[in-house]
Amino acid sequence: MVDVYSKSKRSDIMSRVKNRRTSPEEKVADLLKELSIKYRRNVKILPGQPDFVIKSKNTVIFVNGCFWHGHPNCKRAKLPDSNRDFWEKKISSNKRRDRRNAIKLRKKGWHILTIWQCRLRKPEKVLMRFKKQFGL
Secondary structure, three states: OOOOOOHHHHHHHHHOOOOOOOHHHHHHHHHHHHOOOOOEEOOOOOOOOOOEEEHHHOEEEEEEOOOOOOOOOOHHHOOOOOOHHHHHHHHHHHHHHHHHHHHHHHHOOOEEEEEEHHHHHOHHHHHHHHHHHHOO
16 A cells, blocks of 8 residues: 655654653553552653653553554554555564563563553553552
8 A cells, every 4th residue: 555645744744753741641641640649751760761650669651552562463553555664674673672671670670561552442441450550
């Protein structure tokens, strides 16, 4: 399938993709607030700069976009047909980086939660996961 946008238009669209305070991150923040869990965002001194750090529970949370992080068996993670080699390398590289950061965080004693973008369509399930994880 050929891209419906010109190269310059696609470049403009991609340059607007945010990496902080995304809609999925805001949903997670709302859930954490609902549970009265205190957190810090995007802590730069930790590997991978986790989206949320809950120091009291020694837990970090990554909110991953299904496409950008290659969510297995998720229709949102489908690679485009155009420029496929580039996207395969890009997503593969993102996944390797995520694994490296997870190893570093675990070695430092952190628990890691990954919340996938598609899972936030049912926030009550994510809320239950948080309750279980944090013993609430």
